[in-house]
Amino acid sequence: MRLRHKPWASEKISENPQYVVAQPEEKKGKWNEVFGNDNPIHIEVGTGKGQFVTEMARANPEVNYIGIELYESVIVTALDRLIEAELPNVKLLNVDARHLTDFFATEEVGRVYLNFSDPWPKNRHEKRRLTYKTFLKLYEDILIKGGEIHFKTDNQGLFEYSLMSFSWYGLHLKFLSLDLHNSDFEGNIMTEYEEKFSAKGQRIYRVEAQYQNQ
Template identity: 55%
Template sequence: MRVRKKPWAEGYINDHSDLIVTAPETQLGHWQERFEKQQPLQIEIGIGKGRFIVEMARQHPEINFLGIEIQESVIATALRQLVESGLTNVQLVETDGANVDTLFAENEVDALFLNFSDPWPKTRHAKRRLTSPNFLVHYEKVLKPAGMIQFKTDNRGLFEYSLASFNNYGLTFDEVWLDLHNSAGNEGNVETEYEQKFSAKGPIYELKAHFPTLTH
């Protein structure tokens, strides 16, 4: 999806370099230095306008959060929300989250969130889906043993693909919800902007899984 360029975005990002990283390769293995406290580190790949990552940080001050987004205009909107929140346990990263193993050291991340990722519906594009084995191998490397992956989508096809992908890779499922908002799993659920807008049109699917510890 093409996002309209925001003329103010670049300047705003430069003015708030204490909250956003634009050269993440310099932080490999040192992300905790960006935060006031050294705490468990959880990341979201593809943050949209930032509602999820900011609200998670607000609800969980005992955790440090990193939100990754490649589109400057999108992450600038999220940054503005972060600045207004005054939170100190969340940082943003302007980069492509496809190769997280180049951004984080081995076992540096405690949990990873994938919210409403691009479904890439054509079969020939399956390898671009963020739940494909191409990406799972990177997640396995940076996540701590038994580190969690949480995946949410409103796309039934992508959800079914992700279930099969995770299962074939050998992940252990902790929770699987076919209608998150009408299930016990909705307690404590933090919605994204997209989720708020489209949940009335159909069910939200969610799964939580982790890599078997013996693989590390």
């Protein structure tokens, strides 16, 4: 993700706490109160400019979505999208996913989406990959029993690594596709990166990984 310095982003984010939730650690264990219903909560880690969470929220009003993004200069575009969409079932958090357990209680999250996560191809950066074992432990700590990670990427190396990491952790792999756009998967909602890479002819890989802790 190419980052552009946007000095006004911080102000815009703090002016819109109904979309980019301020002090999210105070909402830990209370997200259903924030949304005002008992619907499941699905999170996207590394949400970028927010197309996926916004369109998922529009398509699935019975699910609450939270997009998590580290950079203000990126999340501010997702914020514009949410202001425009006026949907009650989607929020954003401007936080580092390394601290997910500060923001969500045990079994508070129904599903984790990882879309086009940064590949960090160098071995010495393995720990930064969002499918590294320490992240899988964080997701396990906040997901419902038998919860799932739904993962899409165009990056073959990251996909192979992630399949091994999921398997090593004991997750059960389902609906594995090596070419999502030429598969029988229905209802795919594209992310910004997915649109960009598939337009260049890149294949999209997808898998669902389920924790075996029911």
